[in-house]
Amino acid sequence: MALDAQSNWNVEMARPLKIPIRLSGQNSMIQQLSPSSPVPTIIPSSSAREVILPSEIISLILSYIPRKEYTQSTFWACCLVSRTWYSASIALLYNRPYLNGGNFAEFVRTVCPSKNAHIRLSTLAILVRKLDMGELVHNASRSLTARLLGRLKGNIEEFVAPQASFAINSFAALSKCTKLRHLDLSLISASISNKLLFQTLKSLRELETLFFPRSSSHDQESTETAYSWPPKLKALHLAGGINSHFLQTHLLYAPSSLQRLSIQHCSQVYPSTFLSTLQTLGPQLQHLTIRHPMLQFWVGALDSVLDTCPSLTALRISADFISDKMFSSLYIHTPHALRILDIECSPTAGADVGVTASAIYDSVEEGRLPDLRSVRVSVRLAWGATESTRTDANDLGEILEEGEMERPLGIITGVWYSMPD
DSSP, X not given: XXXXXXXXXXXXXXXXEEEEEEETTTEEEEEEEETTEEEEEEEEOTTOOOOOOOHHHHHHHHTXXXXXXXXXXXXXXXXXXXXXXXXXXXXXXXXXXXXXXXXXXXXXXXXXXXXXXXXXXXXXXXXXXXXXXXXXXXXXXHHHHHHHHHHXXXXXXXXXXXXXXXXXGGHHHHTTOTTOOEEXXXXXXXXXXXXXXXXXXXXXXXXXXXXXXXXXXXXXXXXOOOOOOXXXXXXXXXXXXXXXXXXXXXXXXXXXXXXXXXXXXXXXXXXXXXXXXXXXXGGGOSEEEEESOOTTOOTTTTTTHHHHOTTOSEEEEEGGGOOGGGGSTTTOOSOOOOOEEEEEOOTTOOTTOOOOHHHHHXXXXXXXXXXXXXXXXXGGGOTTSSHHHHHHHHHHHHHHHHHOSSSOOOEEESOOOOOOO
C-alpha cells in the first residue's frame, strides 16, 4: 500500500465495504456496498435461523380462520409448514371434515386404513367430532357407514346420516356413539323401525338434538308401549311418517328438557291430536315450527297455539293453519312472551288464507304481544300488493321499532329466513 494518504484512500474506497447488521435480535444480515451497486442489497447470512413461534401463538392465528368448507385446504396447508404447525392444525382439519364424492374415499382410507380395527388403527380417527355424510348418496355402502361409526364411536358428537347408505346394520354402531349430542336422520330414504330406533336412542344419554327419519314405520301400534326419549333432549324435529297415534302414545312422554319442536310434512296428524299434545308440552316449549303440507289442517285450526304455548319466544307457522283471530283477545288472554314470528304460505293456498298486518299491529298496540320484535312473512300473503296493505305493514314495522329494547329486528316482507337456532 502506498505511503501517500490520498493513494491509500483511493485503494480502500475501491474495495467492497462489508458492514454486519443485526435485525430483530435474531437474523444476522450483511449489507454489501460496492461502487457498481448504487443501491444497497441485503444478503442473508449463513447463520440466519427461522422464527420459532410458541404453539399458543399459532393456535391464536388459526382461530381467526373460519371453519368453513373453503378453508379446509387452508388447514391442510398449515399442517405442512412444520411439526409445530402440524400439531396445532391437524385437530382443526379433522374436527369437522367436509365430505363429498371427491374426497370421501381418501378420508375413509385415512380413518379406516383396514377393515379390522385390531390390525391397524388410525391415530387421526380420534380427532373427528362431527361427521356429516348428508352430501353423499352413492359414494358409500351400508357396511362402510357402519364401519365408520364403529371407528369414531368414542369421540363423535354430531352425525348426519347419508340418504342411501344407512340401514339396520348401522344402528349397532350408532348405539355405541355415547357422546352424540346432534343426530340427523332426516335424509334416510329407507323405512326405519321406530322400535329399533328407540332401542338405539336409549344409550345416547347426551343427545340434545334429534331429526327424526321421514320414513319411519309404526311397528304394530296397537300393542306397543311408550318409548323412552333421551333424557337431555332439547330439540326434536318430526317429519314424514309421524301420525296422531305417535303423538298421543310417545311424544307426550318427551323429557322436560325439550324446548324446541318442529313438525312438518306429516299428513297423518290431526289438529285435535296435535293441540292435545301441546296441552302437555306447550308450557315448556320456547321454539315451535309447524309447516305445510299438513293435509288434515284447515284455516284457523291452530289459532289457539299461543294460548297453549305461553312460553314461546319464536313461532314459525303456515298461514294455511291460522287466521287473524289468533292475535285477538279471544286466544291471547295475558301478555305473551313471543319475540319472533315467521309466517309462511303454501303455493296452493286458497282465497280464505290471509293473515293481515293490521291484526298483528292491534295485538302489539293493545299489549297482547308486548315483546314482539320481528315479523317475517311470505311474499304470497301480498302485504305490499295495495296501498292499504303497504300502509298496515309500515305501521307494524314502526311499532316494532318503537318497542325494541336491545336491538332493532324490524319487519321484513317478502324474504324468508330459517327459524333461529
